[in-house]
Amino acid sequence: xxxxxxxxxxxxxxxxxxxxxxxxPILVAADCIIFGFDREELKLLLFKRKxxxxxxxxxxIGSFVEPNEGVNEAAVRVLGEYxxxxxxxxxxxxxxxxxxxxxxxxxxxxxFFALIRLGEEETQKAQTHQAHxxxxxxxxxxxxxxxxxxxxxxEKLRRKARYRPIGFELLPEKFTIPxxxxxxxxxxxxxxxxxxxxxxxxxxxxxxKLDEKDKSTSRKGAFLYKFDQIRYKEMIExxxxxxx
Amino acid sequence: xxxxxxxxxxxxxxxxxxxxxxxxPILVAADCIIFGFDREELKLLLFKRKxxxxxxxxxxIGSFVEPNEGVNEAAVRVLGEYxxxxxxxxxxxxxxxxxxxxxxxxxxxxxFFALIRLGEEETQKAQTHQAHxxxxxxxxxxxxxxxxxxxxxxEKLRRKARYRPIGFELLPEKFTIPxxxxxxxxxxxxxxxxxxxxxxxxxxxxxxKLDEKDKSTSRKGAFLYKFDQIRYKEMIExxxxxxx
DNA sequence: ATTTTAAGTGTATTTTATACGCTTATTTTA
DNA sequence: TAAAATAAGCGTATAAAATACACTTAAAAT
Numbered sequence: 001x002x003x004x005x006x007x008x009x010x011x012x013x014x015x016x017x018x019x020x021x022x023x024x025p026i027l028v029a030a031d032c033i034i035f036g037f038d039r040e041e042l043k044l045l046l047f048k049r050k051x052x053x054x055x056x057x058x059x060x061i062g063s064f065v066e067p068n069e070g071v072n073e074a075a076v077r078v079l080g081e082y083x084x085x086x087x088x089x090x091x092x093x094x095x096x097x098x099x100x101x102x103x104x105x106x107x108x109x110x111x112f113f114a115l116i117r118l119g120e121e122e123t124q125k126a127q128t129h130q131a132h133x134x135x136x137x138x139x140x141x142x143x144x145x146x147x148x149x150x151x152x153x154x155e156k157l158r159r160k161a162r163y164r165p166i167g168f169e170l171l172p173e174k175f176t177i178p179x180x181x182x183x184x185x186x187x188x189x190x191x192x193x194x195x196x197x198x199x200x201x202x203x204x205x206x207x208x209k210l211d212e213k214d215k216s217t218s219r220k221g222a223f224l225y226k227f228d229q230i231r232y233k234e235m236i237e238x239x240x241x242x243x244x
Numbered sequence: 245x246x247x248x249x250x251x252x253x254x255x256x257x258x259x260x261x262x263x264x265x266x267x268x269p270i271l272v273a274a275d276c277i278i279f280g281f282d283r284e285e286l287k288l289l290l291f292k293r294k295x296x297x298x299x300x301x302x303x304x305i306g307s308f309v310e311p312n313e314g315v316n317e318a319a320v321r322v323l324g325e326y327x328x329x330x331x332x333x334x335x336x337x338x339x340x341x342x343x344x345x346x347x348x349x350x351x352x353x354x355x356f357f358a359l360i361r362l363g364e365e366e367t368q369k370a371q372t373h374q375a376h377x378x379x380x381x382x383x384x385x386x387x388x389x390x391x392x393x394x395x396x397x398x399e400k401l402r403r404k405a406r407y408r409p410i411g412f413e414l415l416p417e418k419f420t421i422p423x424x425x426x427x428x429x430x431x432x433x434x435x436x437x438x439x440x441x442x443x444x445x446x447x448x449x450x451x452x453k454l455d456e457k458d459k460s461t462s463r464k465g466a467f468l469y470k471f472d473q474i475r476y477k478e479m480i481e482x483x484x485x486x487x488x
Numbered sequence: 489a490t491t492t493t494a495a496g497t498g499t500a501t502t503t504t505a506t507a508c509g510c511t512t513a514t515t516t517t518a
Numbered sequence: 519t520a521a522a523a524t525a526a527g528c529g530t531a532t533a534a535a536a537t538a539c540a541c542t543t544a545a546a547a548t
Contacts, residue, residue, distance in 0.1 A: 020295075020348050023308035025269030028341075028352055051264075064267035067350055071341025095339055095354045097272075097315025104264050106311055108272055108354075110339045178526070196506065198527075203504095218525040219514040422495075440537065442496075447535095462494040463546040 027107040030074035031062035031146070033093065033153035034083070036133055037170035038118040039179060042186040044139060044150065045116075047082070047131035053104050057143035060150065061131070062109065075112040082131060083116065089169035090114040093153050101145050109145075113153040115169040161187050165206065168227045176214050176222035177201065206232045273353040274318035275306035275390070277337060277397035278327070280377055281414035282362040283423060286430040288383060288394060289360075291326070291375035297348050301387035304394065305375070306353065319356040326375060327360065333413035334358035335404075337397050345389050353389075357397040359413040380430075405431050409450065412471040420458050420466035421445065450476045 034045040046058045061082045065074040072092075080086055093111040101107070118133070134140065142150065161167050167183050168175075181197045201207060208228045213221035278289040290302045305326045309318040316336075323332055337355040345351070362377070378384065386394065405411050411427050412419075425441045445451065452472045457465035 020271070023271050023349075024311045026272045026309060026311070027264070027267050028270045028272065065270060065341070065352070067268045067270070068343060070343050071339055071352060092338055094336055095315055097309070097354065099312060099314050105267075108309070108315060110341065110352075110354075176526090193507070194525090195508080195527080195529090200505085215514090219516080220512070220524080220526050221514075222526060420495090437537070437539085438494090439496080439498090439539080444536085459545090462544090464493080464495050464544040466495060 027105055028065040028071065029062050029107055029109040030065055030071055030078055031060050031096075031109050031111045031149065032075055032079050032082075032090070033060050033111060033113040033150055034079070034116060035113065035153070035157060035170070036116040036118040037183055037186065038133075039171075039182070040186075041135050042170075042183075043118065043133040043135055045083070045131055045133055046140070046142070049143060050130070054143040058140045058146075059143045060111075060146050064107075065110075071110050072112075075110075079114055085116065088114050088116060089166060093149065093156055096145055096149065098145070109149075111149045111153070113156060115157075115166060117170055117172055119172075158187055165227065165232060174210060174212070174214075174224040174226060176217075176224055177207075178217065178222050179214075180225075204235070206235065271349050271351040272309040272315065273306050273351055274309055274315055274322055275304050275340075275353050275355045275393065276319055276323050276326075276334070277304050277355060277357040277394055278323070278360060279357065279397070279401060279414070280360040280362040281427055281430065282377075283415075284426070284430075285379050286414075286427075287362065287377040287379055289327070289375055289377055290384070290386070293387060294374070298387040302384045302390075303387045304355075304390050308351075309354075315354050316356075319354075323358055329360065332358050332360060333410060337393065337400055340389055340393060342389070353393075355393045355397070357400060359401075359410060361414055361416055363416075380433075402431055409471065409476060418454060418456070418458075418468040418470060420461075420468055421451075422461065422466050423458075424469075448479070450479065 036043045036045060045061070047061055049055055049057050049059045061078055063074060063078045063081070065071055069077065075090060076086075079088055079090065090112050093113045095108065095110050097108040099106065101109075136154070139147075139150065141147065157166075161184070167180065167187070170183055171179060177198050178194070180201065181192065181194065184197070185192055206228050207225040210224045210226060212224045214224055215221035280287045280289060289305070291305055293299055293301050293303045305322055307318060307322045307325070309315050313321065319334060320330075323334060324330055334356050337357045339352065339354050341352040343350065345353075380398070383391075383394065385391065401410075405428070411424065411431065414427055415423060421442050422438070424445065425436065425438065428441070429436055450472050451469040454468045454470060456468045458468050459465035
């Protein structure tokens with residue numbers, strides 16, 4: 001935390017390595033765009049910034065990368081700090097590196113996007129961190145280029161969800177086919193055919209049917225399924241596409 | 245180039261902004277994985293590193309990001325410095341940010357991949373910079389995590405080429421359908437059906453047929469085509485997929 | 489004139505996507 | 519307690535796309 005922190009990254013300060021000596025260190029941030037699904041709606045986690053500039057503006061969560069942690073590690077740390085969750089699906093979104101993007105300093109941000117299943121606890125926990133889950137339709141203006149990041153994240157989520165079953169990251173371990181359909185319809189903001197959706201997902205053979213039913217949304221009840229990871233890996237190895 | 249370069253990124257050195265003050269700047273590099281196509285084979289541009297550590301090892305081209313340039317700008321500069329080319333197709337690949345990835349210092353690398361049409365000049369020019377074009381089958385061991393970057397770049401190229409016509413970036417303005425097929429077969433390392441390939445690409449209606457023929461590869465000669473950018477943009481807007 | 493070869497055309501078959509009617513299990517209500 | 523209502527689930531018919539492969543053509547080489 002002291003001033004000396006500005007330099008330790010340069011281990012060979014007085015070496016003859018011209019290129020490394022001439023280089024200028026820059027602040028690097030890891031920002032996480034976090035999506036959640038509460039079985040009804042796709043949501044985005046935002047929080048009220050505590051520091052200037054743009055204090056009290058809405059932003060995605062993030063932190064500067066420490067000298068002794070990798071960029072991915074920093075993202076995992078950030079996610080843990082704000083949500084208390086570990087082992088969350090997360091992957092890199094991109095680098096935001098314009099010179100003037102942060103008036104506070106020259107900061108480069110590596111953005112990530114993460115997917116979370118929302119239960120009661122998660123929604124509650126958000127409150128305690130001055131954070132809030134927003135429906136996709138009601139996202140407030142964001143600071144810096146965070147609006148841009150969120151836009152890119154949504155696009156990536158849509159693209160990604162087509163050929164990797166990341167949708168499953170947003171559902172509980174056991175889920176029904178109508179629930180899965182609802183999620184995909186939320187991601188793509190469309191209304192797909194119930195019967196064809198079922199046919200397609202079942203034909204992929206990556207779902208394990210359970211004997212239990214979920215009766216929360218209909219009188220008849222819908223059978224619960226689990227995602228079959230082993231079968232999915234086989235599919236990928238054989239080069240079969242997963243397109244929903 | 246002087247020592248003062250270490251600090252200017254922090255504009256508010258003595259402000260009350262705790263977070264920014266506590267943050268540790270890090271070296272940021274922009275690295276470019278450059279693919280080229282010489283009408284026969286897909287190739288990768290590598291060069292012999294001039295500085296320690298790993299002097300004389302093969303690496304992709306790159307440079308540290310300057311305080312007064314964006315990360316993307318840095319990539320464009322690097323590409324220009326090494327190839328003399330501008331307006332090249334390039335897009336971000338990802339961030340490589342492990343703590344120990346570069347023993348010379350804590351360096352985070354933002355990687356990009358670029359596509360270049362290879363003529364005589366380009367191949368010659370490479371020589372002058374201690375650079376060399378390698379066929380994909382004969383890539384030498386690379387320094388640091390550059391092998392990893394190249395692997396990722398190839399994967400991304402393959403994925404990307406399926407639904408964006410980036411293949412056209414690798415061909416001259418006028419090209420024949422057999423040439424285009426050869427390129428896609430090189431990217432995917434397969435042998436697709438000549439007739440079906442033609443049918444598919446023509447059905448997309450993004451090629452403008454010219455009256456000229458290219459006779460360099462057959463007695464009969466093959467008609468030359470141009471890529472119809474306007475038509476392509478229309479397609480994208482209508483949400484039509486481009487899959488080869 | 490005949491052969492050779494890549495380029496180009498056409499067609500038949502299989503696979504996949506889409507549209508949509510019908511049945512089922514269960515709860516509500518009449 | 520029978521009828522109505524509804525989400526879940528099943529099946530089938532049609533359209534579109536992918537694949538396989540036979541055939542024709544243009545021009546140079548023999």
